[in-house]
Amino acid sequence: MTDTAASEVCAAIRGATAVHVVGAGTHDEIGGRVDARTEVRAASGIVRFEPADMTVRVRAGTPVRELEAALAERGQECVLDPRSPDATVGGVLATGLSGWRRLRHGPVRDVVLEVRFATGDGRVVRGGGPTVKNVTGYDIPRLMVGSMGTLGVLLDVTLRTRPLAEATAWAAVYGTVDEVPAALYRPSCVASDGGATHVLLEGDARDVDEQQRAAGLRVSDPPRLPEGRHRGRASVAPGNVPALRARLREIPVRWLAEVGVGTVHVGADRPEDLASARAAAERLGGWMLREHGAPDLDPFGIALPNAGIMARIKAALDPDGRLNPDRLPLNPASEAA
Amino acid sequence: MNAPTECSGLRRYDRAIDAIDALLAELQRGLGSDRARAEPLELALYDRDAGTARGQAVAVCFPRSTTEVAHAVRSAARFDVPFVVRGSGTGLAGGATPVGDPLVIVMTQMNRIRSVDAERCVAWVEPGVLNLDLSREIAHLGLHYAPDPSSQQACTIGGNVGTNAGGPHCLADGVTSAHVLAVEVVLGDGSVTTLGGLEPDLPGYDLRGCFVGSEGTMGIATAIAVRLTPDPPAVRTMLLAFRTISAAAAAVSAIIGAGMLPAALEMMDARITAAVEDFIGAGFPRDAGAVLLAEVDGLPNGVDAAVRAIEVLGRDHGAYLVRVAADGQERALLWKGRKSAFGAVARLAPDYYLHDAVVPRTKLVEVLEQVDTIAQAQSLAVMNVFHAGDGNLHPLLLFDAREPGIWERVYAAGDAIARTCIAAGGVLSGEHGIGLEKRDLMPLMFDPDDLDIQARLRDAFDPSGRANPAKVLPSGSRCGDLQRIPAGAWI
Numbered sequence: 001m002t003d004t005a006a007s008e009v010c011a012a013i014r015g016a017t018a019v020h021v022v023g024a025g026t027h028d029e030i031g032g033r034v035d036a037r038t039e040v041r042a043a044s045g046i047v048r049f050e051p052a053d054m055t056v057r058v059r060a061g062t063p064v065r066e067l068e069a070a071l072a073e074r075g076q077e078c079v080l081d082p083r084s085p086d087a088t089v090g091g092v093l094a095t096g097l098s099g100w101r102r103l104r105h106g107p108v109r110d111v112v113l114e115v116r117f118a119t120g121d122g123r124v125v126r127g128g129g130p131t132v133k134n135v136t137g138y139d140i141p142r143l144m145v146g147s148m149g150t151l152g153v154l155l156d157v158t159l160r161t162r163p164l165a166e167a168t169a170w171a172a173v174y175g176t177v178d179e180v181p182a183a184l185y186r187p188s189c190v191a192s193d194g195g196a197t198h199v200l201l202e203g204d205a206r207d208v209d210e211q212q213r214a215a216g217l218r219v220s221d222p223p224r225l226p227e228g229r230h231r232g233r234a235s236v237a238p239g240n241v242p243a244l245r246a247r248l249r250e251i252p253v254r255w256l257a258e259v260g261v262g263t264v265h266v267g268a269d270r271p272e273d274l275a276s277a278r279a280a281a282e283r284l285g286g287w288m289l290r291e292h293g294a295p296d297l298d299p300f301g302i303a304l305p306n307a308g309i310m311a312r313i314k315a316a317l318d319p320d321g322r323l324n325p326d327r328l329p330l331n332p333a334s335e336a337a
Numbered sequence: 338m339n340a341p342t343e344c345s346g347l348r349r350y351d352r353a354i355d356a357i358d359a360l361l362a363e364l365q366r367g368l369g370s371d372r373a374r375a376e377p378l379e380l381a382l383y384d385r386d387a388g389t390a391r392g393q394a395v396a397v398c399f400p401r402s403t404t405e406v407a408h409a410v411r412s413a414a415r416f417d418v419p420f421v422v423r424g425s426g427t428g429l430a431g432g433a434t435p436v437g438d439p440l441v442i443v444m445t446q447m448n449r450i451r452s453v454d455a456e457r458c459v460a461w462v463e464p465g466v467l468n469l470d471l472s473r474e475i476a477h478l479g480l481h482y483a484p485d486p487s488s489q490q491a492c493t494i495g496g497n498v499g500t501n502a503g504g505p506h507c508l509a510d511g512v513t514s515a516h517v518l519a520v521e522v523v524l525g526d527g528s529v530t531t532l533g534g535l536e537p538d539l540p541g542y543d544l545r546g547c548f549v550g551s552e553g554t555m556g557i558a559t560a561i562a563v564r565l566t567p568d569p570p571a572v573r574t575m576l577l578a579f580r581t582i583s584a585a586a587a588a589v590s591a592i593i594g595a596g597m598l599p600a601a602l603e604m605m606d607a608r609i610t611a612a613v614e615d616f617i618g619a620g621f622p623r624d625a626g627a628v629l630l631a632e633v634d635g636l637p638n639g640v641d642a643a644v645r646a647i648e649v650l651g652r653d654h655g656a657y658l659v660r661v662a663a664d665g666q667e668r669a670l671l672w673k674g675r676k677s678a679f680g681a682v683a684r685l686a687p688d689y690y691l692h693d694a695v696v697p698r699t700k701l702v703e704v705l706e707q708v709d710t711i712a713q714a715q716s717l718a719v720m721n722v723f724h725a726g727d728g729n730l731h732p733l734l735l736f737d738a739r740e741p742g743i744w745e746r747v748y749a750a751g752d753a754i755a756r757t758c759i760a761a762g763g764v765l766s767g768e769h770g771i772g773l774e775k776r777d778l779m780p781l782m783f784d785p786d787d788l789d790i791q792a793r794l795r796d797a798f799d800p801s802g803r804a805n806p807a808k809v810l811p812s813g814s815r816c817g818d819l820q821r822i823p824a825g826a827w828i
Contacts, residue, residue: 028426052594053697053728075596081748083518103397107797109543110515123786129764133512135501135550136765136775136782137809138791142514142546151542163596166639179456185636209634237535238457258458262537286536304541306530309797315543316793328541 005043005059006116006124006155007066008154012040013153014122018325022151023061023088027095031148031299031327040118042090042155046070054161055113055132059092060154062167070071076161079105090154097113097233100200104188105262109145111160117144117152120318131159141314149324151317165202167209171217173199178242181217183279186286190259191223194245198223198257226254228267230274230293236286247280271297271310355630357395360416360440361515364398365407372446373398383441386423389690390431390773394441401446403521403559410557413440419803422553424465424493428487428500428773429529432552435716436807442557445494450474451560458565459535464495464558471563480565483510486768487676495558501550505601505675506632508726510566512768514549522548522559525799535562547794552770553805554564555798569634572600573644574668577651578601582606582721585627585740586701588654591726592631592647593698599643601632602726607732609678609722616681619674619787620667624659629656629725630675636702668787677732678722686718688816690747692754692800696763704761708732711753715746756781770809779809788814 013019022028028061042060049056051074058067065085071077081099082092098107105177127140134215144151168188170276176192184190189200199217201208212219236244241253241257244264248255253268255277264281268274271294278288287302304310307330314321314330357375364373374380375396385391395418400406413420420440424432435441448465455478462471465467468489472481484503486492492502498520503512510516519533533545548555579585585604592602605613606627621628629651633643648659662668682689696704706722712719712734725729734750736743755765759781766775779788792814796802 039516047755049700050697051596052590052699053596054593055697097541098537106515107510107537109546110511119786119790121425124649125787125790126783127787128792129782130697131697131764131767132730133503133507133695133724133729133767134764135503135768137771137779138794139514139546139550140790140794141502142543143548143794145543146538147542163598186567190622203636204642205638206638210638233538235536235538238537239454239535258537262535287540289538291538300540302540305534305539306532306544307541307546310541311524312797312800316797317790330541 003016006118006245007152009040009042009118009155010122010124013039013120013322019322021094021153021324023091024063024083024086026082026087027091027097029093030097030289032329034324034327036325038057040153042088042153044088045157049074053132055130055158056161057130057156057158059156060088060093063087064089064091064092066227071161072164073166077164078111078159079160080108080111090285091144093154093157094147094149098263101188102263103190103258104186104202106249107211109142112141112145112157113160115141116145116157118155119152120320120323124155125152128158128237134161139262148327150314150328150330153323163211167205168200168202169208169212170198170220171212171224172196172220173215173217176245177259181215184211186287191256192259193223193226193254193256194249223256225265226256226267228269228293230253230268230271230287231291232266232274232278232294233291234264234266234281234286234288236262236264236281236284240284240286244281244284244286248277251276251280253277300329338550339655340701347451347684355792356416359398360412360418363412363415363442364396364409367412368385368398368400368405372400375773383423383426383443386426386428386431386433387774388429388431388434388774390434391434393438394435395438397441397443399443399446403523406442406557406559407527408525409440409442410523410525413803414525414527414801416532419806420498422557424496424499425467425491427488427492427681428496428501428770429774430766430770430774431695432500432770432772432805434773434810436773439806444557447492447559449696453478455480456606458567459562460565461560461562462494463560464493464498466494468492468497474726475565480570481568483507483516483566484513487679494563495560498549498558498561499552500768500770501725505603505724508602508724509598509600514546516564517545517549517561518564519543519562520548520558522556522558524556525801525804529559533562536776548800550770551795551798552772552809553827554795554808556804571640571645572634572668573640574662574671575630575631575644575647576621576658576660576662577631577647577656579627579655580625580657581655582627583702584655585629586705586725588629588651588656590699591650593726594644595650597643597646599631599647599726600634601630602724603630603675603684604628604721604723604725605675605678606721608718609682611680612685612720613674613678616684617673617677618704619670619677621674624657635828675722682720682733682735686737688736688738688753690734690736692730692734692751693766693769694734694755694758694763695729695767696758698726698759700761700763701728704730704757707757709753711750711757715750717750724767727767728763735757752778772808776809779811
C-alpha cells in the first residue's frame, strides 16, 4: 500500500515532543486529558475486503459507519459496535471499549488479526498476521487494543468479519434478571435497567422467534443507554452485578447492566452521584471508567494493575513518552514497583 | 520420533557441579527431596517435547502450588539459572525443550480444578489440568471448554495457554486466548500477580492477551480462569466425500464464501482416511480422494438450514457422498477418526514431521498443490489432515530417520512449505507456536523493527531474560545476543 500517510505520521511523531493521536473525537473524553499541540491521525479507507476469507484490511482513520456499509454489501459485518458510528476503527480499538454484543461475540480485542502502527520513535511496525488463525510471535494486536494511543499510532488493521445474521431482533420482559435466562441459547445481549430486561437475539428467523416465545419475550425497541451529563462504565465480575444494582438503587443515577458480562453503564446528573456509583463498583472489586462529563473525576479511579510491567512496555515502545502523554496514568516511578 | 543429534544448549554455562548441587538443595528445601531431582535418567525424560529438538536440563522439579513455583523461580534466579516451564510435553515446536542449561519446571502436579461457576460460565483451573478432563468434569452442567486440540486427552490447559492452542472447534469461537479471562502468573523474579480478571475490562494494557501464547517466555501460569461455553441444543456432523483434494478445498472455500461459519470444517486426504480406517474403522469411505467433516451447531432451524446449504455446496463442488451422522454414537466415531489421525499415521512410517501453517482460505487449493510438489521434489510421502475452515494446514511428512541424509530433505521440505504459505499471504503457525522449530523463520514474516518490538515486549515482562531463553525470537532480534542454532531445530 502507499505509505504517504505512514511516513507523514512518523515524521510528525519525530518532529514533536508530544503528539495527540486523534480520530473522529468521539472517544476523546476517555482517559486522561492529552495536552499536546501536534495532532496525528491515520488515513481512511478500506484497503482490501476478502469476503471469502472473512477478513478486511482497513485504515485506522476509517469511520465505522463506512466500514459497516461496505461489509454489509457482501452480507458481512465486523463486531465493533461503537456507541457512535462516527467513531473511527482506530478509535474503537485504541480505547478497547466493547459494544452491545459482547456476551455472544466476545470483546472487541478478539476481532483484530493484524496491526500496523507507528511507534513512539517514529518507526512503522507490524504485529499479528492477516489470517483468521495465527500464533506467530507475540500477540501485538491484543497489546494495542485498549492501549489508548500510548504505544503506537494505529495505521491500518486487519479484522475478522462474520456473516450477518438472517434475523436480528430486540425483545423485552418486564422486570430484572440476574442471570442469562436458561431458555436462551447464547443470546447476543441481555441488558437490564431495573424496569425491563432487553434481549438481543440473532440467527435463523424461526429460531429467533421460538427463543422469544420460550423466554416469554415481546418484541421491543433496543434498550437506551442511560442519559446524563456525567456518564461512566462500571466493570465488575458478572456475579457481582446484582449486588452493584442493589447499591445503585440507593444513588440517584440511571443504569443499564449487561447481564452475563459485568459491564454496567451509569448516567448521573451530578458528578458526585457518578462518584458514588464508582465507589459502589470499587467496593465490589470492580472499577468505573469515566466516559463523559465529571471533569474533576479521575478517568479510571483505580491505579493500573501491574503498573510496573505496563510502564516498562510503555518505555519500550515509546521511549521518549511522546504518544498521548497523560492518557494513561503511567508514572515512570511505578517501574520500580 | 528420534531427534537426529543431541543439542547441548545455546549458552553453555561452565557451571561448577557444586553450583548445581546448591540449586538442587535449595529446590529440595522448598519442594521436598522427591520433587526436585537431577539424576541423568530423570533429566533425559525432560530433554525435549514432542518436537524434534533435544536439549539438556540441569535439574527438574514438580511444584504443587503457586508458592512452590515461586520458590523454584526464585531459586533459579538466585543461582542465575534459566527456567523452562512445561506441561505434558505434547508441544511440537520445541517450546519446552531445555536450552541454556535450565531448570525445568513441570506443572503436571498442579492439576486441580479450583472452582466452577456454571451460572457465569467460568472455571478457575490449575495449569496441569488436562484439556479433556476439564470438559468431562463440567459436561453434567451442559458446558464445555471450547478449544480442543487433537492432543486434548494428554495436553494441559497451561500448555494450551502457553501456545495459544487451537483445535477443530476453534473455527467459530476462536483459539485459547478468546477463552482465557485471567491468569495468575509467577514472573521471572518470582513475584506473583494476576493478569486480566473476571471483570470485563481493566484499565491499561491487555497483559493477559500478551501472556497467552508467549510460550513460557513471560512467566509461568499457576492458575487460569477459563470461559466455559454452553453446549449447543442441536449438533449435526456431516461427512462429505470428494474424488480429489482440490475439489474438497474448493468446497471449503465455497462454504465460507457463502457466508457460513460452521462449528468445525476438517479435511483429510485419501492416505489419512485409509490409515484411520485401518486403525479404528471410523466409517470413512476408502475410495475418496478427500473427506470433509463439517459440523454445525446451534439452534435447530439454523442448524437444519446450514446442513442443507453445506450439502448443496458440497455436491456443487463434486461431493459424491454426503452423510449426516445419525446419532451421537456415529458423530463420536467420526470425531474419533479425525483425532486419531496422528496415531494412525505412526503405524505407517517410523517417523513423521507435522507441519503447522495458515493460509487465507481462498488460497487452499493452490497451496495444497504446491505442498504436494514440494514433497515430491524431496521424495517424501506427504499426508494432509487439517483445519480447512480456517486455512490451518497440517501437512505430515513421512520418513524413516535411519535413512542417511533424510533430515536434510525433511527440513528442506518443511522450509519450502513455510515459505510457500507465507508467499500465499499466510503465517508460520496457526496453533503449535514458534518455539525453537520456527524461531529462525520469523524474519520471513517480520521486519527487524517488528521483531525488535516483540523483543522489547518480552523484556518488559521478563527483564531477567531467564524465562525460557532462546525461544520464539531469532538471535539478533535485539542488540547483543548471538546464539547458535541447536541441532534438531530445522533451518
